[in-house]
Structure formats: structure tokens, C-alpha cells
Amino acid sequence: MDDALNSKRRAVAEEAARAAGAVHMRYYGTGIDRVTKAWRRDFVTKADLEAQAAVKDVIAAHFPHDLVIGEEDEDAFNRIAASIETGCWVTDPLDGTAEFLHTGAFFSSVVSYVERNFPLAAAVHAPFTDELYSAARGLGATLNGAPIRTSGADALEDAMFVASYTAPTPERAAWFARWMERVMPAVGGWRMFGSSALCAMTVAAGRADIYSPAPEPMTAQPLLGQPQKPQPWETPAYVLIVEEAGGAVANIHGNAPELLGFNIYSASRALLDEYLALL
Amino acid sequence: MRFRDDLELRRRVAEEAARAGGVVHRKYRGKKLARTIHDGERADYATQVDFEAQEAVREVVARHFPHERVIGEEDENFDDIAEEMERGCWFTDPLDGTQEFVHGAPGYSCIVVYVEHGAPQACAAYFDAWGEMFSAADGLGSTLNGAPIRVSGQQELSGAVFSTAYRGTEVAKAQGFAARFVKLVPHVEGFRMPGAPSVMACGVAAGRYDLYVYLSARLEPPPARPFVGQPWETAAFILLVREAGGAVQPLRGEGDYDVLGHNIYAASPLLIEQFRAVMGDM
Numbered sequence: 001m002d003d004a005l006n007s008k009r010r011a012v013a014e015e016a017a018r019a020a021g022a023v024h025m026r027y028y029g030t031g032i033d034r035v036t037k038a039w040r041r042d043f044v045t046k047a048d049l050e051a052q053a054a055v056k057d058v059i060a061a062h063f064p065h066d067l068v069i070g071e072e073d074e075d076a077f078n079r080i081a082a083s084i085e086t087g088c089w090v091t092d093p094l095d096g097t098a099e100f101l102h103t104g105a106f107f108s109s110v111v112s113y114v115e116r117n118f119p120l121a122a123a124v125h126a127p128f129t130d131e132l133y134s135a136a137r138g139l140g141a142t143l144n145g146a147p148i149r150t151s152g153a154d155a156l157e158d159a160m161f162v163a164s165y166t167a168p169t170p171e172r173a174a175w176f177a178r179w180m181e182r183v184m185p186a187v188g189g190w191r192m193f194g195s196s197a198l199c200a201m202t203v204a205a206g207r208a209d210i211y212s213p214a215p216e217p218m219t220a221q222p223l224l225g226q227p228q229k230p231q232p233w234e235t236p237a238y239v240l241i242v243e244e245a246g247g248a249v250a251n252i253h254g255n256a257p258e259l260l261g262f263n264i265y266s267a268s269r270a271l272l273d274e275y276l277a278l279l
Numbered sequence: 280m281r282f283r284d285d286l287e288l289r290r291r292v293a294e295e296a297a298r299a300g301g302v303v304h305r306k307y308r309g310k311k312l313a314r315t316i317h318d319g320e321r322a323d324y325a326t327q328v329d330f331e332a333q334e335a336v337r338e339v340v341a342r343h344f345p346h347e348r349v350i351g352e353e354d355e356n357f358d359d360i361a362e363e364m365e366r367g368c369w370f371t372d373p374l375d376g377t378q379e380f381v382h383g384a385p386g387y388s389c390i391v392v393y394v395e396h397g398a399p400q401a402c403a404a405y406f407d408a409w410g411e412m413f414s415a416a417d418g419l420g421s422t423l424n425g426a427p428i429r430v431s432g433q434q435e436l437s438g439a440v441f442s443t444a445y446r447g448t449e450v451a452k453a454q455g456f457a458a459r460f461v462k463l464v465p466h467v468e469g470f471r472m473p474g475a476p477s478v479m480a481c482g483v484a485a486g487r488y489d490l491y492v493y494l495s496a497r498l499e500p501p502p503a504r505p506f507v508g509q510p511w512e513t514a515a516f517i518l519l520v521r522e523a524g525g526a527v528q529p530l531r532g533e534g535d536y537d538v539l540g541h542n543i544y545a546a547s548p549l550l551i552e553q554f555r556a557v558m559g560d561m
Contacts, residue, residue, distance in 0.1 A: 098440065098468060098469050099440075099469070102431070102440045102468075102469065102486075102487065102488070102489070103431070103485075103486050103487055104440070104482070104487045104488070105487060106473075129385075129409070151382070151383070157448075160378065160382045160384075165464075165470055169465075170461070170465050173460065173461045173464045173465060174461050176460070176464075177457035177458070177460050177461045178457070180453065180456070180457045180460065181450070181453050181454050181457045184445065184447075184453040184456070184457075185447070185448045185449060185450045185452075185453045186448075188378070189378045189382070189446070189474075190445055190472060191472050191473065191474055192470065192471055192472040192473075193471065193472075193473060194440070194469055194471055202384065205383075206382075206383050207379075207382055207383050207384035207385070208382060208384065209382070
């Protein structure tokens with residue numbers, strides 16, 4: 001592992017995430033247009049597109065030969081899947097677009113570098129609250145430069161549980177509700193934020209104890225299925241930052257995290273296992 | 280309606296008292312705290328910070344209005360609350376968002392509000408970790424850190440960001456909440472549960488959320504209390520949202536709002552209409 005190189009990648013990820021955040025704030029509250037993507041509540045704005053260009057500019061200035069793939073690129077999922085072994089940068093230039101359009105506080109930019117299917121450096125910037133999270137493999141996680149640790153919580157009944165929800169259909173809502181009914185009475189608190197990055201970063205910073213995605217209808221094991229569509233432009237950053245903050249990350253079967261799938265982010269392995277046992 | 284100068288003074292006192300509560304918050308932030316459980320519900324508790332912040336609020340109010348009563352969430356006797364609200368009294372929720380606070384999350388505030396003739400007159404909610412001071416006075420508008428704020432003005436439920444909160448460990452209550460979630464969620468653009476009630480109410484006032492309603496509001500008062508709601512926060516939320524141009528309606532029953540019960544807080548009256556059409560009686 002090349003610590004010096006990963007440190008540099010982390011600094012570049014931070015700079016790129018900040019550049020994207022500057023684009024967000026230029027458009028924040030200006031009432032810009034949205035373009036609907038696959039379904040009504042999935043949309044892109046020129047803030048997404050310009051933020052992605054800003055991320056690419058910063059990375060190109062430092063690593064001109066590296067590949068950068070963003071959520072707004074054509075065929076982003078398959079291109080990332082084909083490149084995480086050889087090495088690439090991935091970015092969600094504006095996570096929480098709805099939160100951003102509704103002048104909420106919780107939206108962010110996400111940048112990371114992945115090689116051999118392993119995240120090596122990452123940054124998440126929430127410009128409204130001016131919070132910059134980052135990590136490099138083996139070198140720890142920080143918030144605005146200060147080291148962060150997960151809470152270490154290991155009891156589900158007192159845990160602050162974070163969920164995210166973007167289901168467009170009544171059928172999905174019903175499955176989500178079944179999961180809620182099971183988990184809500186078993187935990188200490190239940191929160192749903194408008195940005196998955198914020199969900200993961202609150203766990204990294206020790207402000208919440210566990211973040212799990214919602215389950216999905218079409219599966220043999222209803223409460224453990226593959227939820228929604230994977231977001232590989234953001235997942236590597238969450239995995240790295242939570243792990244480097246001392247947390248435990250696993251896929252929904254309790255195995256190693258999946259960069260192309262879904263994971264549970266927890267303050268401790270004991271808490272993660274207790275949650276999986278509940279399901 | 281009170282004189283403008285008096286309202287301005289009370290708003291400033293509410294701000295000063297809420298900030299004093301914030302000083303106590305800062306002193307204890309990140310420290311391990313013992314909990315006092317409310318009504319045997321393990322997810323509902325107070326800490327030393329709640330009690331100490333309540334005292335800090337009382338000191339500030341007493342300095343300016345030595346003969347006026349300050350009623351806090353952590354008090355025990357609420358028998359004459361209606362008379363007090365008629366005659367004029369202060370309310371405080373010294374730490375709204377105790378759960379966030381003990382988990383080291385930033386979304387907590389100190390709320391202070393003055394009520395007279397049964398109506399909120401002046402209030403403040405201070406979020407120390409974010410440095411955000413919301414305040415309002417009757418007829419004088421709502422502000423965030425001194426600058427006027429407005430609700431989003433959203434008119435369509437299908438484009439609205441809905442916010443709510445849930446607390447409890449009973450399976451039946453969770454099932455009720457989940458059933459309402461299923462009913463509502465196809466009709467809104469966003470569904471958020473950000474934490475403390477003041478985050479949602481101030482969020483509606485500042486245009487960050489379009490609607491704030493409890494989906495599992497109590498029907499019966501808790502033991503030893505003559506009302507179902509949380510007047511120490513509700514009175515402030517009503518004023519903050521109305522003065523920011525928003526709409527407030529009692530969740531149940533008649534009247535413009537219900538200081539002692541639950542309310543719907545919205546960016547516009549149309550949103551409340553559409554919400555009720557979808558959800559029916561709650």
C-alpha cells in the first residue's frame with residue numbers, strides 16, 4: 001500500500017469535492033430547472049452536471065491519466081464495474097438533489113478512488129454546513145481535518161438507526177413499511193435524511209449508530225434482499241470513510257462490503273450482527 | 280395584541296434565554312450523561328442538560344420579567360396551564376432533541392416562547408451546534424439570524440417534502456406509523472425524519488421542508504398531564520411558521536391552532552387540504 005500516493009489522492013478528492021460544493025452553492029436557492037430521469041423523483045439539474053465537470057477538472061489537473069466516472073455519465077454503472085479492478089475515480093457530484101432543490105441543508109458531493117475493487121481514498125463535502133469528511137486506506141477518517149470515530153455502540157435497543165428511502169411505487173412503500181414495523185420497535189431512534197451520504201457520514205462521525213438501506217420486494221428473502229438500484233459512484237466513499245472511522249461495513253448477508261451493491265454501515269460489528277439477526 | 284415595543288422586547292428576551300440554554304448545551308456536548316426516563320418509555324428521556332438549561336432560561340426571563348412564570352417541559356405540575364396561558368406565561372423546552380444531543384448529533388435546540396390570551400406572542404429557537412437563531416413575534420415576522428425567512432410557498436403535495444418524527448418501542452404503534460407511511464408516501468416528493476421537532480418546524484418556516492405532521496400523534500394525555508401536546512415547543516412552532524407566511528391547523532378539532540395539542544405545519548393551506556384528503560381522519 002502506497003501511503004504517500006493515497007494521501008495525495010485523498011487531498012485531491014477533498015479538493016474535487018469542495019469544487020463541486022462551490023458549484024452547489026452557486027445554484028442553491030436560485031430555482032433552477034430539473035430534468036426527470038427514469039422516474040418522477042429521480043432528476044438531474046445543471047448543478048449536478050457542472051459539479052461533475054468541476055470534479056473532473058480538479059482530478060485531471062493532478063492525475064491527468066486517471067479515469068473519472070460520474071453518476072451523470074452515460075452507462076456509469078457498467079463503466080465503473082469494468083474499471084474498479086484496474087483503478088478509477090468515481091463521483092456523485094450532487095448527492096441529495098431533491099434536498100438541494102428544496103433548499104434543505106443536507107446535500108453533498110462524493111468523490112473516491114478505487115483500485116483492485118478496494119476504495120483507497122475518498123471525500124464527502126456538505127457545503128451548506130461546510131463539513132468535509134475524508135479518509136485514505138489505513139490512514140484514518142477526518143471531519144474538517146479532525147479525526148472521527150464511530151460511536152462504538154453495540155446494543156440495538158439504544159441505537160440511533162438511519163434509513164433512506166427513494167421508492168417510487170406503492171409496492172415498494174409497502175415493503176419498506178414491513179421493514180420499518182420490524183426495526184422501529186427494536187431500536188433507540190429512527191431517522192431518515194434526504195441524502196445517503198449524510199446517512200453514512202453520521203455513522204462515521206459517531207452521531208448515529210447504524211445505517212441500512214431499505215429492502216426490496218423481488219427476492220426470496222424479503223427482508224434481506226437487494227434494495228433499489230446500486231450507486232457505485234458513492235458507495236466506495238461510504239465504505240472507506242466508515243471503516244477508517246472504526247466502524248463495520250458488510251453487505252446485507254454480513255459478508256465483505258460490495259462496491260457494486262448495498263451495504264450496512266455500523267458503529268460496530270456486534271451491532272451489525274444484532275441487526276442482521278433481527279431480520 | 281400587545282404593543283410592538285413590548286413584543287420586540289419579549290422576542291429579544293426569548294432569544295437571550297434560548298442562547299443561555301445553548302451555553303449549557305455546549306458545556307455538556309460530547310460528555311456522557313445519565314438519563315431520566317419519561318413515562319417508562321426508554322426512548323424518551325431527559326438529562327442533567329435539560330434541567331440545567333431550563334434553569335438558565337428561567338434566570339434570563341426572571342431578570343427581565345421577575346413576576347412572570349416560566350413553565351418547562353421538565354416541570355411536574357400543569358394543572359392550571361390554561362389559566363396561565365390566558366394571563367401570560369413563558370414556556371421552554373430547554374433541550375429539544377435530547378436524543379440527538381446524547382448521540383453527539385448537531386440537530387438540537389433550546390426553545391423559549393411567551394404566550395398570552397392563549398396565543399403565542401414571541402419566541403426563539405436556538406441551535407447552538409449550527410449557530411442558527413430562529414425567532415418570531417406576533418405580526419412582526421420570523422427571522423433566522425436576524426434575516427427574514429419565508430416558507431417555500433409549495434402548493435402541490437406531489438412536489439412537497441414531508442417531515443415527521445417517530446418515537447416508541449411498541450410494535451402496534453410502529454405498525455400504525457408504517458400504515459400511514461404507505462398511505463402518504465406515494466403522494467409526496469420527499470419523506471424525511473430529521474430528528475428534533477424544532478428542526479422540522481423551523482425547517483418549514485425557512486422553506487427547507489413543506490409539511491410537518493406527526494403520523495402517530497397521541498390521542499390520550501400521558502399520565503398526570505391534562506393535555507396531549509407539548510406546548511413548550513408547539514407555541515413557538517405555531518408562531519414561527521405563521522409569521523413566515525405558512526399555514527397551521529390543529530391536527531384534530533376546531534380553531535386556528537392548538538397550543539396544547541398537535542398541529543399540521545405547512546407551506547400553504549392548499550398543502551394541508553391535500554394532506555387531509557389523502558390521509559383522512561388521523
